[in-house]
Amino acid sequence: MKAVCVLKGDVGVQGTATFTQEVDGGPVTVDVHLTGLTPGKHGFHVHAFGDTTNGCVSAGPHFNPTGVDHGAPEDPVRHVGDLGNVEANAQGVVQRVFTDKIISLTGPNSIVGRAMVVHELEDDLGRGGHEFSKTTGNAGGRLACGVIGLAQLIIIIDSMTSMFNTDASLPYNHDLFESLIVKKKNKDGRGRDLLLPYYNHSEVPTPPNTHSGNLDRN
DSSP states (O other): OEEEEEEEOSSSOEEEEEEEESSTTSOEEEEEEEESOOSEEEEEEEESOOOOEEEEGGGOSBOOTTOOOOOOTTSSSOOTTEEEEEEEOTTSOEEEEEEESSOBSSSTTBOTTSEEEEESSOOOTTOSOSTTTTTTTTOOSEEEEEEEEEOOEEEEESOHHHHTOOOTTSOOOHHHHHTEEEEEEOTTSOEEEEOOOOOOTTOOOOOOOTTSSOSOOO
16 A cells, blocks of 8 residues: 655645555555755654644644654654654755554554654654653654645556456455556556446455456457
């Protein structure tokens, strides 16, 4: 699965964060691109609410479903939303790719529908001794934010039969199929859009009738 967040702020900070999770419960790869920051480290957190109606303030506190203290991404005790810091270069640009084993795109730790926030200051990772160290990392104001939403997945296949050749013992992943775009490979290797029909949550997809003549065989 894949999710994306477009971050915007009132001080010229903007960018994107893309989240990719290959398997349910597996690590999430985070790809961050930001511009307009002051050089140095900036706190980067998932906040509880996907609400930016009042700017980044309405995104609420860090996403922390277990009610524990703030920490570093690698700490055994941390908020789910604690992704540490991103570091801007001399031009104010962040380009960073990292993985996190706690956030998810499904289940109780899902960050989909929540908000991503980049902060004014460096996150002290709960070790700074400040009164806010154990709640926010004393990372200061919120410079830019955005709501995390599911992205469309594009798969290029040789045939619809291969796409639906699914082990019936495997559960149907509704979240995956809701965000899936299927492209059938043309002779030149490029993909053309095919309509993926909707299936009931309890059903396992079955191969379409390949003898109906409805499939484009180009």
